[in-house]
Amino acid sequence: MSAPTVTDLRAYVLRGGGADYHDQDGPHWIDDHIATPMARYPGYRESRQSFGLNVLGTLVVVAEASDGSSGFAVTTGGEPAAWIVEKHLSRFVLGAAVTDLSRIWDQMYSSTLFYGRKGLVLNAISGVDLALWDLLGHVRAEPVYAMIGGAVRDEQPCYATGARPDLAVELGFLGGKLPLHHGPAEGADGFTANLRLLAEMRATMGPDAWLAYDCWMSLDVDYAIRLAHAAAEHGLRWIEEPVPPDDYWGHAAIRKALPPGMLLATGEHEATRWGFRLLAEMGCADILQPDVGWCGGLTELLRISTLADAHGLLVVPHGSSVYSYHFAFAQHNSPFSEFLMMAPAADRVVPMFHPQLLGEPVPEHGRLRIGQLDAPGFGVTLNPDLALARPYRRG
Numbered sequence: 437m438s439a440p441t442v443t444d445l446r447a448y449v450l451r452g453g454g455a456d457y458h459d460q461d462g463p464h465w466i467d468d469h470i471a472t473p474m475a476r477y478p479g480y481r482e483s484r485q486s487f488g489l490n491v492l493g494t495l496v497v498v499a500e501a502s503d504g505s506s507g508f509a510v511t512t513g514g515e516p517a518a519w520i521v522e523k524h525l526s527r528f529v530l531g532a533a534v535t536d537l538s539r540i541w542d543q544m545y546s547s548t549l550f551y552g553r554k555g556l557v558l559n560a561i562s563g564v565d566l567a568l569w570d571l572l573g574h575v576r577a578e579p580v581y582a583m584i585g586g587a588v589r590d591e592q593p594c595y596a597t598g599a600r601p602d603l604a605v606e607l608g609f610l611g612g613k614l615p616l617h618h619g620p621a622e623g624a625d626g627f628t629a630n631l632r633l634l635a636e637m638r639a640t641m642g643p644d645a646w647l648a649y650d651c652w653m654s655l656d657v658d659y660a661i662r663l664a665h666a667a668a669e670h671g672l673r674w675i676e677e678p679v680p681p682d683d684y685w686g687h688a689a690i691r692k693a694l695p696p697g698m699l700l701a702t703g704e705h706e707a708t709r710w711g712f713r714l715l716a717e718m719g720c721a722d723i724l725q726p727d728v729g730w731c732g733g734l735t736e737l738l739r740i741s742t743l744a745d746a747h748g749l750l751v752v753p754h755g756s757s758v759y760s761y762h763f764a765f766a767q768h769n770s771p772f773s774e775f776l777m778m779a780p781a782a783d784r785v786v787p788m789f790h791p792q793l794l795g796e797p798v799p800e801h802g803r804l805r806i807g808q809l810d811a812p813g814f815g816v817t818l819n820p821d822l823a824l825a826r827p828y829r830r831g
């Protein structure tokens with residue numbers, strides 16, 4: 437049997453929310469004085485956009501096949517990732533059988549080792565890989581979750597990330613993950629303010645709902661351990677990404693010193709099986725959180741997940757909407773999912789990648805149902821009203 441071949445691969449860029457969910461206009465909880473490693477510089481403390489968190493924008497990769505099928509994916513990476521896709525990666529894709537995902541991934545990764553391995557290049561590789569999975573799903577008229585082994589559960593419970601874990605509980609979520617607002621540079625006052633908000637949330641949510649802290653790489657080992665112990669009385673379920681991703685030793689030290697029952701989660705800024713091998717073997721985490729749009733795409737996420745399972749670790753992907761949902765439904769060690777509350781006040785459920793995807797499923801009463809994913813590929817279409825720009829052309 438000969439499979440259709442890939443006849444075209446194009447990279448576009450987009451501004452304004454969506455896959456680059458930090459690229460928001462106007463007041464939004466996601467840019468409201470969140471603790472970051474840049475907070476040691478007071479001028480960059482108030483807003484993450486002030487130091488360029490939204491500088492990249494969304495990357496859209498579109499792939500077409502000889503049978504007339506097409507697929508696409510969105511991730512971050514913007515113009516520089518579009519250049520990498522068009523000028524470098526496209527050579528490994530054009531003319532390939534639509535089934536050649538492993539060979540294409542290995543060639544994209546191996547050929548970019550001299551300037552890649554993590555970050556932007558892996559954003560670009562992820563975008564191509566996800567577009568090819570979507571294309572294969574359209575060629576086969578199958579949802580992605582079915583192509584990777586099928587669903588292991590009918591419903592997927594979700595927790596909500598955002599400024600209002602209390603409202604998330606009312607909306608039916610398992611609980612909420614709160615962004616930490618103050619880091620070590622804001623001293624004892626900041627430490628106290630962090631705990632005051634946590635206590636308020638716990639008081640409103642009741643004793644049983646999940647409550648976690650997302651520290652976005654902002655702490656040091658000492659601060660993280662003190663914060664975790666002070667937060668234990670408020671039932672903190674996990675502390676997330678307490679130190680920068682290159683500090684594997686710091687993650688391991690913090691995890692060892694956590695109060696009984698509290699978990700460490702990390703990995704959204706990590707990439708490939710080799711990065712996650714370090715996290716697993718060094719005892720850095722209890723929950724691994726690869727972002728399928730950043731870690732190397734679905735092809736690599738499946739390898740990361742197998743490695744994690746052998747270490748007894750959960751894999752709960754970071755954000756990523758449908759790209760995560762198809763994966764999570766098919767993995768026994770991914771028993772719940774993250775949902776990013778992208779309403780500016782985190783007070784209602786809106787599609788995570790709005791306005792870029794049409795047909796994007798959202799949790800109802802905090803749960804996704806497998807029937808919401810029953811469409812070819814990742815089951816979404818690219819909004820035709822978007823102002824797509826194609827800044828580079830291959831060749």
Ligand SMILES: [Mg+2]
Nearest residue numbers: 650676677704
């Ligand atoms: Mg996070």
